[in-house]
Amino acid sequence: MDSPCHPEEREARRLLAWYDLNARRLPWRSPPGTPPPEPYRVWLSEVMLQQTTTAAVAPYFARFIDRWPTIGELAAADEADVMAAWAGLGYYSRARNLVAAARFVARRGGFPNSEAGLRELPGVGAYIAAAVAAIAFGRRAVVVDANVERVVSRLFAIAEPLPAARKAIRTATDSITPAESSGDFAQAMMDLGATICTPRAPRCLLCPLAPDCAARAEGDPARYPVKAAKKTKPLRRGRALWIARNGAVWLVRRDGETLLGGMRALPGDGWSAQADGEGTPPGDWRDGGTVRHGFTHFDLELTVLVAPEDATPEGAGEWWPIDRLGEAGLPTVFAKAARRALT
DNA sequence: AAGGCGTGGGA
DNA sequence: TTCCCAAGCCT
Numbered sequence: 001m002d003s004p005c006h007p008e009e010r011e012a013r014r015l016l017a018w019y020d021l022n023a024r025r026l027p028w029r030s031p032p033g034t035p036p037p038e039p040y041r042v043w044l045s046e047v048m049l050q051q052t053t054t055a056a057v058a059p060y061f062a063r064f065i066d067r068w069p070t071i072g073e074l075a076a077a078d079e080a081d082v083m084a085a086w087a088g089l090g091y092y093s094r095a096r097n098l099v100a101a102a103r104f105v106a107r108r109g110g111f112p113n114s115e116a117g118l119r120e121l122p123g124v125g126a127y128i129a130a131a132v133a134a135i136a137f138g139r140r141a142v143v144v145d146a147n148v149e150r151v152v153s154r155l156f157a158i159a160e161p162l163p164a165a166r167k168a169i170r171t172a173t174d175s176i177t178p179a180e181s182s183g184d185f186a187q188a189m190m191d192l193g194a195t196i197c198t199p200r201a202p203r204c205l206l207c208p209l210a211p212d213c214a215a216r217a218e219g220d221p222a223r224y225p226v227k228a229a230k231k232t233k234p235l236r237r238g239r240a241l242w243i244a245r246n247g248a249v250w251l252v253r254r255d256g257e258t259l260l261g262g263m264r265a266l267p268g269d270g271w272s273a274q275a276d277g278e279g280t281p282p283g284d285w286r287d288g289g290t291v292r293h294g295f296t297h298f299d300l301e302l303t304v305l306v307a308p309e310d311a312t313p314e315g316a317g318e319w320w321p322i323d324r325l326g327e328a329g330l331p332t333v334f335a336k337a338a339r340r341a342l343t
Numbered sequence: 344a345a346g347g348c349g350t351g352g353g354a
Numbered sequence: 355t356t357c358c359c360a361a362g363c364c365t
Contacts, residue, residue, distance in 0.1 A: 055351085332349070
């Protein structure tokens with residue numbers, strides 16, 4: 001059984017053997033070698049896991065599965081309910097696309113089982129299509145996420161910086177992806193990246209691929225993957241309005257597909273103003289304090305302005321009971337502002 | 344193709 | 355505190 005073989009098979013064998021003993025147990029996953037979870041669960045977990053930690057996803061995944069156990073039930077849901085259930089997880093376009101994709105799949109009569117078919121779902125890109133095809137449908141697919149980029153760039157000592165190195169990384173990943181068990185292989189690569197081949201201080205002594213690892217041979221595996229320098233995040237200032245009356249607060253819904261689009265929110269300015277102090281509020285508004293919040297591409301310093309008792313809101317919105325504010329599905333930045341206003 | 348798009352946790 | 359980062363996608 002240990003007949004001479006291609007080096008690429010050697011890596012997959014070592015990794016799969018390691019995975020048999022070391023696979024993380026996660027709510028959306030079946031143990032190695034057992035039948036895969038339903039495509040719905042695999043897809044839902046992959047969408048939630050984009051740029052998001054397993055610890056953050058776990059409670060959301062449980063709540064979604066409990067409330068919408070099948071793709072058909074999710075397809076029939078009100079989008080507003082899904083958005084509210086997504087609140088706090090971030091990247092809200094994922095929730096908008098989730099509903100659209102669920103309806104697409106339900107109308108179609110089931111999930112596509114090929115990468116190309118999966119790519120047609122809104123919110124499904126190269127990574128998720130490959131992951132679902134491999135994990136849920138047992139297809140051979142080249143699954144490349146940030147973990148795989150790290151593992152593979154070290155394994156092959158790919159010195160080209162990201163993102164330009166993506167093509168070389170994909171080719172290298174393809175070369176070690178086995179024909180069978182490619183779902184387990186993909187999950188094994190991700191587990192290896194999450195627990196052993198970590199961004200800092202990789203635990204090479206525990207790594208099943210250490211004998212094959214070019215970066216390890218060089219002596220400084222943590223220098224891979226090489227990344228382009230990142231830009232500094234600008235600081236924006238903005239205001240949120242706390243307009244309360246009879247135990248209720250005035251909430252609006254942000255429209256469009258831009259920042260926090262589709263989510264409930266406190267009314268306010270656009271945060272686009274570089275300078276604070278513009279549009280000074282009427283003197284009878286009270287300064288409710290300031291919260292800081294970091295977004296992907298800018299930091300926000302948000303001042304909460306508390307309205308006088310007789311203030312009248314303008315435009316579309318709704319009065320929301322303050323004692324049930326937790327159910328409003330406010331994005332974290334507004335949850336912070338509300339907490340500040342209430343202290 | 345480079346930038347928009349959230350959030351929380353760890354070092 | 356600050357920085358980096360986590361199962362990316364879309365335009």
